[in-house]
Amino acid sequence: MTQLKVLHTHHYHLTAAQCNAQSELAPSQLIQQIIEVATEHADILGVGFKDLQRHGNLWVLSRVAFEMKRFPRLLEDYSLTTWIEAYNRHFSERNFEIRSGSGEILGYARTIWVAINMDSRRPADLSYISYISETVSDHPCPIDKQGKIRPIDPPQIVHEYTFRVSDIDLNRHVNSTRYVELILNQMNLADFDDYFLSRFEIEYRREAHYNDTVEVASSLVDNGLLTAINLDGQTMCLARSVMAPRENKTETKNINQQT
Amino acid sequence: MTQLKVLHTHHYHLTAAQCNAQSELAPSQLIQQIIEVATEHADILGVGFKDLQRHGNLWVLSRVAFEMKRFPRLLEDYSLTTWIEAYNRHFSERNFEIRSGSGEILGYARTIWVAINMDSRRPADLSYISYISETVSDHPCPIDKQGKIRPIDPPQIVHEYTFRVSDIDLNRHVNSTRYVELILNQMNLADFDDYFLSRFEIEYRREAHYNDTVEVASSLVDNGLLTAINLDGQTMCLARSVMAPRENKTETKNINQQT
Numbered sequence: 022m023t024q025l026k027v028l029h030t031h032h033y034h035l036t037a038a039q040c041n042a043q044s045e046l047a048p049s050q051l052i053q054q055i056i057e058v059a060t061e062h063a064d065i066l067g068v069g070f071k072d073l074q075r076h077g078n079l080w081v082l083s084r085v086a087f088e089m090k091r092f093p094r095l096l097e098d099y100s101l102t103t104w105i106e107a108y109n110r111h112f113s114e115r116n117f118e119i120r121s122g123s124g125e126i127l128g129y130a131r132t133i134w135v136a137i138n139m140d141s142r143r144p145a146d147l148s149y150i151s152y153i154s155e156t157v158s159d160h161p162c163p164i165d166k167q168g169k170i171r172p173i174d175p176p177q178i179v180h181e182y183t184f185r186v187s188d189i190d191l192n193r194h195v196n197s198t199r200y201v202e203l204i205l206n207q208m209n210l211a212d213f214d215d216y217f218l219s220r221f222e223i224e225y226r227r228e229a230h231y232n233d234t235v236e237v238a239s240s241l242v243d244n245g246l247l248t249a250i251n252l253d254g255q256t257m258c259l260a261r262s263v264m265a266p267r268e269n270k271t272e273t274k275n276i277n278q279q280t
Numbered sequence: 281m282t283q284l285k286v287l288h289t290h291h292y293h294l295t296a297a298q299c300n301a302q303s304e305l306a307p308s309q310l311i312q313q314i315i316e317v318a319t320e321h322a323d324i325l326g327v328g329f330k331d332l333q334r335h336g337n338l339w340v341l342s343r344v345a346f347e348m349k350r351f352p353r354l355l356e357d358y359s360l361t362t363w364i365e366a367y368n369r370h371f372s373e374r375n376f377e378i379r380s381g382s383g384e385i386l387g388y389a390r391t392i393w394v395a396i397n398m399d400s401r402r403p404a405d406l407s408y409i410s411y412i413s414e415t416v417s418d419h420p421c422p423i424d425k426q427g428k429i430r431p432i433d434p435p436q437i438v439h440e441y442t443f444r445v446s447d448i449d450l451n452r453h454v455n456s457t458r459y460v461e462l463i464l465n466q467m468n469l470a471d472f473d474d475y476f477l478s479r480f481e482i483e484y485r486r487e488a489h490y491n492d493t494v495e496v497a498s499s500l501v502d503n504g505l506l507t508a509i510n511l512d513g514q515t516m517c518l519a520r521s522v523m524a525p526r527e528n529k530t531e532t533k534n535i536n537q538q539t
Binding site: 036037038039040041042043044047049053056057060061070071095096185186187189190191193197202205206208209210213231232 | 295296297298299300301302303306308312315316319320329330354355444445446448449450452456461464465467468469472490491
């Protein structure tokens with residue numbers, strides 16, 4: 022039998038056009054690349070989009086948690102390495118290590134992927150690809166698993182947003198990274214100049230569609246925000262954003278309300 | 281003297297996570313990649329971001345026009361090849377050829393880049409890099425140059441938008457690709473299912489900033505839209521979007537107003 026590739030690495034270079042206002046990789050782009058690298062590894066293992074499609078199934082990203090010491094900077098080389106930490110017939114836990122070009126560890130991420138049936142949208146039975154469990158690795162991922170996110174009522178920061186053409190992905194749902202942008206847009210540009218997103222957790226619960234008008238509602242907590250994206254009283258996704266002072270800053274965290 | 285690289289090609293592969301609702305490369309992402317490939321070639325020629333920065337100067341994208349036979353599709357390999365068509369001490373005209381992995385020509389693009397001084401924001405004198413004119417190529421670019429865009433008053437489709445954290449680039453201005461998204465978001469998802477953006481022209485006039493609330497105003501024309509993005513009565517950018525029926529569609533163009 023062919024040796025299965027347990028670890029998969031993708032090398033990146035952060036160009037000027039890809040940078041955010043802090044001349045770094047934007048957190049939403051990190052999640053975009055996490056999805057990319059996961060997809061590549063799944064393809065290599067024979068459990069990618071096309072492979073599952075043949076059985077009428079689909080991988081859906083359910084949760085992401087990442088913790089960063091710092092984000093990749095303008096013109097920096099960096100890499101994402103992924104491996105499967107746990108696997109059963111309904112979901113897989115896939116982790117990531119983010120390193121600079123010189124090998125410095127910048128952060129880690131944990132993701133949970135669920136396989137669903139394309140038509141019924143119910144969990145799929147993946148026992149036919151159980152060989153994947155042979156690739157499970159105990160490569161270290163020294164960050165906490167995602168906790169339960171309970172938004173605090175009433176929220177202090179609320180914005181409405183209607184999803185447009187540019188927000189929709191190939192499954193005709195709102196793009197996973199667009200939710201991340203809406204959640205971080207609850208903070209001000211000045212917040213990201215003084216602080217950085219040191220830990221982020223997101224739980225995707227329901228799929229929003231074109232023309233849906235959602236409410237993005239955040240509660241201020243000690244070191245960041247708890248955010249819910251709601252549609253007609255239903256929670257579409259939940260997130261916890263933890264902000265830490267940048268190295269040259271020492272003040273206490275104080276997120277300003279967006280005006 | 282070292283031979284200057286007249287043509288530069290970047291190869292891409294369109295992953296599922298990068299696709300839009302039509303399972304294609306989004307037009308805004310095409311412009312993002314045009315900027316990326318232009319930047320790479322400028323770096324190779326010694327006139328990139330870092331090189332100009334040493335003289336206190338900066339390249340600014342002033343105009344883009346592209347014409348596509350079709351856009352790259354899900355899991356397709358494609359490439360962008362760039363060259364300089366004309367160069368003088370104030371601006372450069374840089375063209376692009378977009379090909380599928382099998383060599384089929386998918387489209388062409390024309391761009392105009394102006395060099396400005398970082399502090400004064402006035403045109404810079406680039407006579408010190410006049411050697412660039414040696415790289416000027418007569419590689420064919422069989423699409424019309426950008427025409428004058430005159431929006432029709434009053435506009436039929438008007439939306440307001442306030443720029444957030446995720447819209448800002450490393451120069452602290454609104455990202456060039458975000459304008460493109462706002463312009464195409466004036467149309468409906470169904471428009472892009474039946475038609476595709478066969479030609480697009482954009483003229484970047486002024487720089488919008490964080491928290492600016494702009495008006496995106498479009499007039500319907502025969503085969504698409506004329507759009508202005510305005511801030512306090514000033515035009516930030518102008519665009520012409522030409523839509524063509526997809527191969528399996530034959531009806532006349534009829535952009536619906538977004539509700």
